[in-house]
Amino acid sequence: MLEKGIESAVAAYHLDFLARSTCMSNFVSQRTPRQVMQDTIFALLTRELKVRFGSKKLGYFWALAEPILQSSIIAIIFTLLGRSSLSGVPVALFILMGILPFRGFTKASIQLATAIKANKALFAYRQVSPIDPFITRLLIESATYLVVYSLLMVALFWIGFQIIPEKPLELILINLFMLSMASGYGLLLSNLVLFYDDTPRIISLIQQPLFFISGIFFVITMIPAQYWHYLTWNPLLHFTELSRDAMFSSYKTPVGDWLYLLTITIFLWGSGLSFYWINRHRFLAS
Amino acid sequence: MIHFRNVSKFYPTRNARAYIFKDINFKLPMTRSIGVLGPNGAGKSTLVRMIGGADTPSRGNIDSDLRISWPLGLQGGLQGSMSGRENVRFVARINGIRNTSSIECEVAKFADIGRYYDEPIRTYSSGMKSRVAFGLSLAFDFDVLLIDEVTSVGDATFRKKSQQALRRIRETTHVIMVSHEMRQLQEFCEAGIVIKDKTFVFHNCIQSAIQDYQETYVKL
Numbered sequence: 001m002l003e004k005g006i007e008s009a010v011a012a013y014h015l016d017f018l019a020r021s022t023c024m025s026n027f028v029s030q031r032t033p034r035q036v037m038q039d040t041i042f043a044l045l046t047r048e049l050k051v052r053f054g055s056k057k058l059g060y061f062w063a064l065a066e067p068i069l070q071s072s073i074i075a076i077i078f079t080l081l082g083r084s085s086l087s088g089v090p091v092a093l094f095i096l097m098g099i100l101p102f103r104g105f106t107k108a109s110i111q112l113a114t115a116i117k118a119n120k121a122l123f124a125y126r127q128v129s130p131i132d133p134f135i136t137r138l139l140i141e142s143a144t145y146l147v148v149y150s151l152l153m154v155a156l157f158w159i160g161f162q163i164i165p166e167k168p169l170e171l172i173l174i175n176l177f178m179l180s181m182a183s184g185y186g187l188l189l190s191n192l193v194l195f196y197d198d199t200p201r202i203i204s205l206i207q208q209p210l211f212f213i214s215g216i217f218f219v220i221t222m223i224p225a226q227y228w229h230y231l232t233w234n235p236l237l238h239f240t241e242l243s244r245d246a247m248f249s250s251y252k253t254p255v256g257d258w259l260y261l262l263t264i265t266i267f268l269w270g271s272g273l274s275f276y277w278i279n280r281h282r283f284l285a286s
Numbered sequence: 287m288i289h290f291r292n293v294s295k296f297y298p299t300r301n302a303r304a305y306i307f308k309d310i311n312f313k314l315p316m317t318r319s320i321g322v323l324g325p326n327g328a329g330k331s332t333l334v335r336m337i338g339g340a341d342t343p344s345r346g347n348i349d350s351d352l353r354i355s356w357p358l359g360l361q362g363g364l365q366g367s368m369s370g371r372e373n374v375r376f377v378a379r380i381n382g383i384r385n386t387s388s389i390e391c392e393v394a395k396f397a398d399i400g401r402y403y404d405e406p407i408r409t410y411s412s413g414m415k416s417r418v419a420f421g422l423s424l425a426f427d428f429d430v431l432l433i434d435e436v437t438s439v440g441d442a443t444f445r446k447k448s449q450q451a452l453r454r455i456r457e458t459t460h461v462i463m464v465s466h467e468m469r470q471l472q473e474f475c476e477a478g479i480v481i482k483d484k485t486f487v488f489h490n491c492i493q494s495a496i497q498d499y500q501e502t503y504v505k506l
Contacts, residue, residue, distance in 0.1 A: 031382050043379030051367065124363040125356050126339025127380040281342050 040127050044119070044136040052140070063148055067103055071096040074217050087219065088250040093161055097247050098216035098240040100149055101175065105182045105236060106207045108141040110200055112186025116283055117193050123284050130283035131276070134187065142179050149175065163247075170246035177258075178239050181265040187272030191279055215240040220255050228255060235264050288314040288337060288354075288430075292346035295332060306332055307343075308484040316352060316430055319460045321471035321492055323499040324481035330464045331359065331434055333481065337462065338432045352429040358419055359434035366408035370397065370418045373407060377422055389425050396421030396447070413440045420448055424455070431455075433463045449473075468496055 031039070053060055075092035078084075086094045112134060119133035157163050165171045193199045214236035220228060231237055232255050241256035276283075293310040296303040306329040314320070324330045335341040336348055338357040356363055364373045374393045378386040394403050397417040399410075407415060417440065423431060440448065452461065452474055465471050471478070471492055478495025479486045482502055489495035 035382065036380075039382045040380045043376050046379070047368065047372070047376055050372075121363070121365045122376075124335075124338075124340040125377065125380055126354075281344070284340070284342055
């Protein structure tokens with residue numbers, strides 16, 4: 001009985017203290033760590049969107065136009081070579097299903113790798129911790145990717161392509177998988193960016209040849225089975241294979257491996273987070 | 287009160303760790319304004335940055351239940367690609383203010399830099415930067431204001447204005463100030479810290495801190 005009374009008195013005092021401390025401060029109110037993080041990410045989000053899309057008038061336009069142009073150019077080449085369909089699917093659509101996850105991965109990982117370094121000046125404020133700009137860019141990249149993806153699908157449907165995915169849930173899952181692997185990879189790379197300024201340049205150099213071996217304008221069944229092992233180590237190939245498998249009823253991938261993707265994603269996130277934790281002081285220091 | 291618990295700060299060099307601070311255990315009373323004294327490279331800015339949370343100790347921790355500003359310095363804090371107004375908006379938002387227009391006006395009035403307020407910070411002179419930075423920190427009601435030689439770059443008007451502002455908030459806000467100008471420290475600080483031997487010595491009176499500093503470091 002007595003204990004209860006004391007408890008409630010303490011609680012009341014605590015509440016009173018909280019109320020007073022929030023009233024007394026005009027501006028800098030007491031917030032929970034989660035609220036601080038939310039406010040910070042909101043501030044970073046509005047800032048980043050303005051820098052990204054506000055300065056270039058055609059920013060949003062290029063996000064849509066680039067994959068369309070890329071896949072139409074390849075489609076035109078294929079048509080000139082005399083092929084209008086690959087495994088019973090129109091060439092343009094077939095290539096688009098490979099280009100979208102590939103570009104999504106490479107773009108997101110580079111953006112995420114440079115997120116922390118690009119916002120270094122803002123760590124002077126104690127509210128901003130290095131992971132905040134990373135989360136901000138992750139949100140922006142994911143949202144842009146999903147919007148571009150669905151807009152393209154709707155547009156293609158509108159001009160008459162048959163694009164009802166055969167396995168819609170698997171298609172969603174493979175794209176979410178792609179985004180989470182890209183972010184783990186980006187987190188790992190941001191540690192490299194911390195030490196070598198040239199990292200983004202080297203990464204994009206390495207990613208260039210991947211364009212040709214990630215199954216963007218071929219599927220694995222076009223290649224003799226004894227050579228598959230030269231290509232299947234590449235997780236990006238699994239993304240293109242699985243996303244075509246989920247999209248088209250006429251294509252069944254013999255190599256697409258969910259477990260392999262899961263293993264690599266866990267590995268990338270694990271090592272990315274570990275290195276982030278080791279270097280957390282270095283991210284702050286200017 | 288700012289509580290230093292086992293605080294060490296070092297930077298890795300080629301041969302060994304270069305310690306700037308080693309095992310500081312101290313409760314810094316914040317009932318008065320404090321001036322920080324030490325020669326170049328002693329760690330004055332590092333100390334202020336660590337108190338402000340812009341840098342972390344290599345070991346140990348610093349905590350306080352006071353509302354402490356970010357270190358108001360020549361370079362840090364404002365981002366070059368954003369305009370003065372956007373910087374103000376950003377800082378207001380990370381402090382949990384959703385409606386930022388009143389704070390934008392307040393800082394504009396103090397900074398008094400006209401149309402430059404909407405130009406990117408990188409086009410500013412250092413005096414203009416410190417006008418915005420200083421006005422911004424005054425817009426929040428901090429208990430402790432960290433000032434790293436920011437008032438020394440402005441012109442006569444700005445100096446006067448900032449000194450008036452510091453005098454006005456004196457009742458509620460104390461400063462921790464880094465400066466090489468003794469007269470400025472004497473004017474604004476009552477107590478002092480002298481950095482020596484990888485730790486700091488607290489003096490209850492700024493005059494004795496200045497004396498200690500001059501005896502230790504100023505040899506001609």
